[in-house]
Amino acid sequence: MIMLPEPYPDELFYSWMARFFVRTGYARYRFVAEDLYVNPCTKPNPEFWNKLTDEAVLGINRYMSLEDVIMNHTMFPQNARFLPKERKEKAYALLLKMDKEYNNVLYIKKGHGAKTRWLQYCPLCAREDRQECGETYWHREHQLIGVDVCAKHNCRLVDSNVEISSKPSPSLMSAELEVPYEGEPDFNITELECKVATYIVDVFYKPIDFQNEVDVGKYLHSAMEYTKYVTERGLKRKMIEISKDFFEYYKELPNNPITEQWHLESVFLNRNMNLYDVCLVAFFLGVTVQELMTMKLPEIAQSKMYDARVKELHAQGLNYRQIADEMNTSYDLVKLVGYGKVK
């Protein structure tokens, strides 16, 4: 029988199991691995989970369903939030089955693009945990890729010695044994960093909408309608303009991963679904958290409005040049719209 301790709010699943390991009193990691994992040689995944034994699942079910674990105790909301609908559903199903194929479906940076990461903690959150619960634990919100500021205390997150990669030997490292008691928090944080961190954490905690079929790139493009960042009909992006303002806006943000125009464009092209990158763009464009959650496209796109306006004025008897003057737009474009030669 496996007696798991009660999970803490926003606790990483890995942390939950690590606290169980501490409580067993087992002298070796192998023994707890035999209790928890179908393959005891498995290396515990700090951000998700590995295939668990039936006893472990029973132990989990005393507190919650596996679905709740995925949503509330893994980094699934980070890696799956902006995936296309089918891919999101597939990733969820694989994760629920504990099929390691989920690694290939979720948006997880690997290889050269991936930097070495460590589990992070906030010294003040750790202090509060110890006062309230008697021990600290790994919080999910401290493990968001790119975010190294605690949204609650506005202090710098600290890297622990627990590496999030396949290199270290298998083990379950509990936060209480890794996070020191001493150490003062670093408040040398800019206002922008705090705002960005708060924004991303808020997005992370929002429920995932599995029914929304709108691609995040398309949505962010629509968020730029009627701004200087798109053409008159709103169909094309002015990437040079966007990049210039974007890099200027975030020049104070340390470790900004988006430093090239192509990287920024990849978000709009739906090739980059990284939560941090998407949120940086959304925040820059002034998209609220709630708007980013619902990702509702405008009922009538800017291009349609433009075309409708041209047709309306034309129906009133204005010629194309007059329409161009009236709408303060390009004559050639008005002509193309009039002749129906645009998308």
Next chain:
Amino acid sequence: MYNVNLVKELPELLMGKELEEALQILPEYNSDIVNENEATRLIALENLYKVFIPNNMSKEIYSKLYLALLHSLQKKSSQVAIAQINENAKAIRGKEYSSIMGGADAFTVIAPSGCGKSSCVTRAINLIMQKQVLEVKQSDIKIIPCVLVQCPWDSSIKGMLLEILRVIDMHLDTSYYTKALRAQATIDILIGTVSQVALRHIGLIVVDEIQNVVNSKNGKSLIGALTQLINNAGISIILVGTPESRVFFEQAFQLARRSLGLCYDTMEYGTEFKHFCEMLFQYQYVKNRTEINEGIIQWLYERSQGNLSIVVSLLHDSQELAILNGTETVNIEMLDEAYRKRLSLLHSFVSRKKKTSTAKIKLEDLIPTDTKEEEENAFVLISSLVMRAKNECRDVVTFLSDYLPVEKVMI
């Protein structure tokens, strides 16, 4: 574990009459059993060993155990317990650690062998452990209220610690024991493991036969390990043993401090002993029933010196002999035969224990109550009884045997 009221999971603390009734075990007895054949009656005779009659010792032991368990559960409900869990984990990993929690209760129950201390402890544990495991829903809290282990004959620390794990596995269907064996851990790590498991799953530990530490070179180490276990697990520990262990605990202050507790001797001749004999004497499986009298009780005390296990053995074996040899009666002759034939190895112990005061028998125990008020002197000489027998024209030996144990010796 923190912020959960574990104490409310305990059964109520019983006192007075309620406690007596709860502790008492009186197997069913049907007087028609005497009509059954010898085999049936011999098997039924074993019921004598199931009888448990509460006395002051058993009530005190029950109360002390209950309160020790309460203290231990209160400690487990504190935030300090969580911190101690993590300190124990550091110990297991060979890191520096500290004992934050401190021990709960630790005391001894010392009494001579056969006085019923182990029976009282076991009975008290059974009463407290109405639920084999205290569970709190939707949590990992599963606590075995009392774990009873024997002190290993060689005072082996590893043996003791593994035994604790084995008992836990038996109750909770876990695999701590097998994994500890596989780990081939050192004693320090094993203490860490057992501390961790004890902190989470044990209310109190009762270590029986603690006198085994006296004659063993590992004795002090074992007590030291138990002390460490108390401090790292915050549980209560009760050490049960014979008086020879008292000498051991007197050697050092920290040992003596841990061994403050209940000390008992064999039962005095008095109301409790008489009540015990009367209750036990009701269980007769011979065809000819005998009513217990003062003489028999005194004889029993003389031969047992208040050691209850000897009384039980005498009553059992005398009936057994009576059934086997066909005499089918329990009287002083049969009791004496049982004492001579079956308990010969105990004769030297009993005679050593004999108090001189048993030669002086109080007047009120001898003289029937209607003449009690005629006498002022608390003691009487045998010569007075002989004189009385002569005056009443009665056989002296028979007369004396009503008041005194009389031994006939061939000259």
